[in-house]
Amino acid sequence: MNPTASPAPETDQPWSRLDKRMLLVHPVTEVVKFIPVLIGSVILGTSSGNHGWSVIPLALIVGFALTRWFTTTYRVGPTHVELRTGLIQRKKLAVPRSRIRSVDIEADLLHRLLGLAVLAIGTGQQADSGEKFKLDALDARLVPDLRTALLAHTATPHSVTGQPVPAHDTDERPDAHRGREIAHWNPGWVRYAPLSLTGFAIIAPIVGLAFQYGVGQVLFRSDAVRRVEDGGALIIALGAVALFLVIVLIVSLAACARYLTTYFGLRVTDDGRTLHLRHGLFTTRQITLDLARFRGATVNEPLLLRLAGAAELEAIMVGENPRQKVLPQAPRTAVEHTLSHLLAPNEFQDKAIATPAAGPSPGSAPLIAHGPVARRRRYTRTLTPIAVAALVLLAFSLAGVDFSPWWWLVPVVMVPVAIALAEDRYRGLGHAVLPETATSPAWLITRSGSLDRDRDCLEAPGVIGWTVRQSFFQRRAGVATVVAAAAAGKKRYHVLDLPLDDAWALIEAVTPGRLGRR
Template identity: 55%
Template sequence: MTAPPPGVAPPLAQGEAAAAAEAEQPWLRLDRRMLLVHPVSEIVKLLPVLLLSLVVGSQSGNHVWGLIAVAAFVALGLSRWFTTSYRIGPVHVQLRQGLFRKRLLSIPRNRIRSVDVEAGVLHRLLGLSIVRIGTGQQVGSKPDAAKFELNALSAALVPDLRTALLSHTPETVPGPGSIAAERPVHEIGHWRPAWVRYAPFSVTGVVTIGAIVGIAFQYGIAREIARSSTVTEGIESAERLGIALVVVFGIVVLLIAASALACIRYLLAYGNLTLTDNGRTLHVSHGLLKTRQTTLDRARLRGTTLKEPLLLRLAGGARLDAVMTGVSAEKHESSLLLPQAPRREAERVMATVIGDSRQAAVALRPHGAAARRRRYTRALIPAGVALLAAVVLTGVGRPVIWPVWAGIGVATVAGAALAWDRYRGLGHAVLPGWLITRSGSLDRARDSLEANGIIGWTVRQTFFQRRSGVATVIAATPAGTGKYLVIDLPVDQAWTLVESVTPGGGDVWARR
């Protein structure tokens, strides 16, 4: 059998003849240009260790250890080309890799759910791309056990390969260079530079600063900074100005730095984002320096999730993710449709993707007085416990300073505000063929789930829910997070909700 060119997939087929033909195909190597990529990547990833070895060598006058480290990293990177091979057959895609520990990964082509394409700066300069094939499954307890990654292939081969791998019927697979089989592509979403204003309303910048501080402590940089004359002079200045003023100044500096880092990360990660639709697949492309392209099969689309964290919601923004069968919601970028953007734009894209303009405008049904009471009770418990402790201390003659009373007051107001917002965001709606549910305050999410994608229902009651007469209805699905919750619904409405979404699914239980 004549082997297809590297990176080209033969038409999908089934049966013994296809399996026999696949067994005759030779194993292929990755693109030779990756021999320039992997050594550099290994050195960059282990740069702190490399720098440490060079410092030790310079202090001792012996640079052999630094040269040995560089040689080891280069050899490790080069070995990947010699120990990695792949085969794309009509039935399976297969990957062999490993130097000391060999591994063979075989994925049936009809189980492929997503194809991600990524290219860093060096990959783009060399005309290469990383192709990741996803099935949404996890082997054992190791997430990377089922990771199928081709690093790297020629970027010119990737579009046809991606189309072929996501085509689950032989007759829809176009040949190389085919034009007649191509579907018209429509752009339904496009990133705009003005959206960067939503970047500071996230914890990205704070997390980045935390990572930098952690690295500084890990490699001893923080200790050297603490011993510097600049820090000593800063402490003396703080003592003269007052601790309170210095704390306020530090918070302001932290917010400015976090906002700047969040904006930079947002630009690099999501710049030039486009979302296109050809009627069969959704294609998301984004990134300035490091580009990423994700192709999602529309046949696997089961809904969307509109994410509205508190700070982003106050700024009028939202983020949109797809609920896909076989694509785990834990892989955030794999299901991304739109990053932080104006809420109205996110709602427009959502309506276009799921083909239902009613989703964003429909009013959600509140869950009643018991659900409201539970939110206020849980939100005010910390302040109540603190107040009780302060009263007891006062009663036994132990004075409580005024900042404690002020803190209790602030905690009470904050708890009440949180409870009010949590109840305001709690609700659900049922449209023909759809279940819509929303919950949360600090991390609010509105899920639109297709009824046909629901494979089971659970009505759950904790001890305190039974006392309050409410229940949580769980819709099980092989898509997204695997389950979507309607929280604290009046118990007499639980199975009625199930019946309205899945006729026949709740009627037998509602009569009991």
């Protein structure tokens, strides 16, 4: 979102200020943001004996925060929404109301206690932090009506292809105005939180910072560690297992805490033109997604989640948030239900007006395997490094290098692991093409991966180009990788190791006539 090059049209609408209660919010948030600076000033003031060094930074931070209320004004005109900010460098943002694609609402614990909320306007384009249109903070009672007014121009519902839905369909659809709930959070879902890497992402920086400041040296030089080392291999092994269990417990608790605070009370509703997400325990967020920018969905199936019968769901969107998470770690049944609604909404309309869907929905369509060549390539890629490691050990042994025979267990143990990984990678490889029907466009479904598996469902109108790629070994094997380019989500969607003749047939099935004459 960029400031307009030319001034917005004149309007008689007066400029408004943010709620006065923000004078209690911004000083607190700014002080929290500059805690390291304040700690440094306190240390400097104490060591120098001049305690003024401890007060001056605090006064400057609080004073700067208070000036934001006096220097921030906004107004909502008939054609533009305008925002003026800045004390030393004045900045004016003007957004045409016709370009507004989302209005998100956020409120942390302090905002909620004071009855305030933060309103952010999105146009579907990338914006730097200084160019985002955000009103912090407004009276929470005024925000819903303001969001409705700002999104009034999107009142014409759209299908997943971005085409307007006939008026008679939307008027007769039940719950068309208040929205249909397509997913809601269940407290039991928190059991899936430790199966992702979010806990490690929280703990790892803390542990790294602690070791950087010498905690590791103190720990390993302690008398307790020396006593364990003197106790022999058994005590060391038991200590390692206990340490591993403690780390897993801490990481699991951190992942559960983050999951609860972020997704508590999640509700996903669809009113036919926008998708509304609301979630959060301490900080509540309300996200609005314009279905005109919806191009499909991705089901994330990491190994641990897949073994537990769970998955994650992301919406493939055009614009600022190309991969918007719709459902966090959740049972596969809940993910499939929401996915089916997003990709085949006609199946969920009232039976009196719903058009029966022809064939399977994109979320449950069976996939086509890629054949024996793709399977052989999976096995080759996983077993080759092990064979190389065994040859290196053999070369060292023939050269007379003395090493422990226990090293030979490494390739022996890794062989069954590699075989299982290769077979799982092949089972996860597949694709499907669903032809266009009277109620839905053609769909490209592709799946790949093992430790981190994605099932991408991309609508054909979202494909803007194709690439057929062959490496040296793929040319010898007669297979190719087909890449569908899109302006949404991951931008590139791969169909791996497909027989070359099937690659051209795939492109023609998804986008007829796009190949032209070859």
